[in-house]
Amino acid sequence: MQAxxxxxxxxxxxxxALRDLHRMLLARGVPVRGSEQLAQSMALxxxxxxxxxxxKRRVPRAAELAHRLYDQAEQHASPGAPLACKAGCDYCCHxxxxxxxxxxxxxxxxxxxxxxxxxxxxxxxxxxRAQALRGLDQAARLAxxxxxxxxxxxxLCTVHPSRPLSCRKHAxxxxxxCMAAFGGEDALIPANTEYLTLGTTCSVTLRAALASxxxxxxxxxxxEAVSTxxxxxxxxxxxxxxxxxxxxxxxxxxxxxxxxxxxxxxVSAIA
Numbered sequence: 001m002q003a004x005x006x007x008x009x010x011x012x013x014x015x016x017a018l019r020d021l022h023r024m025l026l027a028r029g030v031p032v033r034g035s036e037q038l039a040q041s042m043a044l045x046x047x048x049x050x051x052x053x054x055x056k057r058r059v060p061r062a063a064e065l066a067h068r069l070y071d072q073a074e075q076h077a078s079p080g081a082p083l084a085c086k087a088g089c090d091y092c093c094h095x096x097x098x099x100x101x102x103x104x105x106x107x108x109x110x111x112x113x114x115x116x117x118x119x120x121x122x123x124x125x126x127x128x129r130a131q132a133l134r135g136l137d138q139a140a141r142l143a144x145x146x147x148x149x150x151x152x153x154x155x156l157c158t159v160h161p162s163r164p165l166s167c168r169k170h171a172x173x174x175x176x177x178c179m180a181a182f183g184g185e186d187a188l189i190p191a192n193t194e195y196l197t198l199g200t201t202c203s204v205t206l207r208a209a210l211a212s213x214x215x216x217x218x219x220x221x222x223x224e225a226v227s228t229x230x231x232x233x234x235x236x237x238x239x240x241x242x243x244x245x246x247x248x249x250x251x252x253x254x255x256x257x258x259x260x261x262x263x264x265x266x267v268s269a270i271a
Contacts, residue, residue, distance in 0.1 A: 015044065018037070018040050019041070019044065029070065029071065030072075031073070039204075040269040043212070043266045043270050046209030047270055049061055049062045050062050050210070050213055058240075062209070063105070066203075067162070067165070067168065069202055070165060070199055070202045074195060074198060077198060080192055080194075083192070084174050089155075090152060092167070092172075095181075096221065097149060097167060098164075098222065098251070098255075099166060100164075101220065104222070105235070111126050126150045126223075126227065127227045127231070129147075130224060130227035133223045134224055135250060149223065151222075166199070166203075166219075169199025171195050173190040203219075204262055207263050208266035211264075211267050212271065215239075217263065218246070219255055220250070221252065229245070229246075
């Protein structure tokens, strides 16, 4: 005997209960030790942002929301040992960096809207540097004298407040393994596991929200994704209307397959 499908009233009550948690999430960020319901609430929060037709920036704003939730949660996370990361230490800025489409649109916005007369030059410089990285995996980047992220200037990130989740969640307790990895060695980076968990939670719940409204959940290579958006007229509008303007961008194929059923379950929970 099949179970009865939830009624419309049940669905509305369930979504209302999830939205009741939004204020807490917005105040404290991603729970360091969360629950299935909190993950569902986060996915719904992102979906509400993505479907807000009154907001023309709803896609990059979803990225800003994810970054806000992560940053707030990081303040409550246990730092463990002192971190070795500091301004000017840019070894990880030569790695293959992946990001979600909303994050790519946010970075394209930041690059193209720089203040001053150098805005156009900034865009052209970014695209030129991105071209040098096109199609390269991690090993190939390091083999070519450690090509840096196109957003790096004088060993500093030029868009640091808008950096993607993959950058935010990686923090090392020791600079020596980072130097070794930069040199091409197979070094194990002693990372903060709570930061990694928080970043992954943000990423997975945002991917679920994207899937729930039929947007791509791919993790794109940063430089090529942003460069493609900058080169594509009305890229954001076309993407939100269903055109996959990022279809030919290199993607991260190392994402663990175990996240797929989690995303599917979250999509079902917020339907």
